[in-house]
Amino acid sequence: QVVLTQSPSASASLGASVKLTCTLSSGHLNFAIAWHQKQSQKGPRFLMRVNRDGSSHKGDGIPDRFSGSLSGSDHYLVISSLQSEDEADYFCQAWDEGFVIFGGGTKLTVL
Amino acid sequence: QVQVQESGPGLVRPSETLSLTCSVSGGFLGGHYWSWIRQPAGSGLEWIGRIYNSGNIHFSPSFKSRATVSMDTSKNHVFLTLTSVTAADTAVYYCARGQEGVFGYYYYHMDIWGTGTTVTVSS
Numbered sequence: 001q002v003v004l005t006q007s008p009s010a011s012a013s014l015g016a017s018v019k020l021t022c023t024l025s026s027g028h029l030n031f032a033i034a035w036h037q038k039q040s041q042k043g044p045r046f047l048m049r050v051n052r053d054g055s056s057h058k059g060d061g062i063p064d065r066f067s068g069s070l071s072g073s074d075h076y077l078v079i080s081s082l083q084s085e086d087e088a089d090y091f092c093q094a095w096d097e098g099f100v101i102f103g104g105g106t107k108l109t110v111l
Numbered sequence: 112q113v114q115v116q117e118s119g120p121g122l123v124r125p126s127e128t129l130s131l132t133c134s135v136s137g138g139f140l141g142g143h144y145w146s147w148i149r150q151p152a153g154s155g156l157e158w159i160g161r162i163y164n165s166g167n168i169h170f171s172p173s174f175k176s177r178a179t180v181s182m183d184t185s186k187n188h189v190f191l192t193l194t195s196v197t198a199a200d201t202a203v204y205y206c207a208r209g210q211e212g213v214f215g216y217y218y219y220h221m222d223i224w225g226t227g228t229t230v231t232v233s234s
Contacts, residue, residue: 034220036156043205043226044148044156051214059222091156095211095219099171100146100158 002028002096004103011109017080020106022092024073031094033075035068038089038105047090050075082110113138115225117206123232129196131228133189133206140164140182144209145189146221147180149202157202161209161219162189196232203227 003025012018022033035047046059050068058066067078079086087110092103119131133145146161160170162180170178179192189206207221 030216032214032216032218032220034218036221036224038150038156043224044207044221045224046220046222049210049218049220051218052216053214093156093220095217098169100148100161100219100221102156102158105155 002031002094002101004033004092004094004101006090006092006103006106008104009107009109011111012082013111014082014084016082017078018082018108020077020079020090020108022075022077022103024075024094026073028094028096029073031096033068033070034093035077036091036093038091039085040088044091047077079108084110086110113208113223115206115208115223117204117225117228119204119228119230121229121231123196123200123230124234125197125232126195129191129193129200129230129232131191131204131206131230133191133225135187135189135208140184140187140189144211144219145180145182146207146209147178147189147191148205148207148221149200150205150227151199151202154202159191159193198232201230201232203229 005023034049036044038044048058050056056068089105091105144161144163147159181190205227206225208223210222211219
């Protein structure tokens with residue numbers, strides 16, 4: 001079963017860019033990954049799916065500031081021109097062996 | 112635009128059964144899997160299970176013995192019941208529509224989430 005590993009926290013300044021990482025466990029490099037944003041006191045929001053070839057499919061209304069990429073076992077969510085409303089928890093997610101797996105989430109602080 | 116709204120009792124006593132309803136508007140249940148996910152305070156997201164047209168149901172191993180998922184397509188409702196609840200089941204519960212496909216490998220992810228309903232298990 002795949003394990004998705006995320007750093008617990010990250011921070012970046014207003015207007016800057018940040019790269020959040022989701023690392024897939026060994027032997028599971030062919031998985032597509034979805035990224036979800038969870039703002040405080042709100043329901044989660046689907047940001048995008050990143051396929052194994054690096055192509056991505058965004059959710060409705062997700063700004064171009066949000067992009068995804070990958071390198072080996074690492075999937076990245078890049079947020080550019082950070083805004084205060086980007087402060088949130090970000091979760092990566094995959095499907096494996098008949099059920100959904102979530103990463104532990106990264107809490108992003110916008111300074 | 113599809114919208115999802117969860118509802119439930121708010122407070123459930125230990126050992127009792129939790130029952131939640133997911134109401135979908137702006138679209139229909141057919142053609143999609145519908146998932147239940149929860150988030151205990153201070154913790155990450157936990158997937159409970161999903162249902163497709165009442166005939167295809169999958170559960171996380173962690174919930175398989177206690178959870179039931181069903182749907183009423185005439186009312187555009189999806190239901191979750193969780194038996195023998197304990198304080199560990201205290202969480203915000205979310206319903207979400209799913210997208211699936213194959214891109215080399217099968218993928219599935221949630222693409223429209225509800226706002227969640229808080230459940231507290233306490234006597």
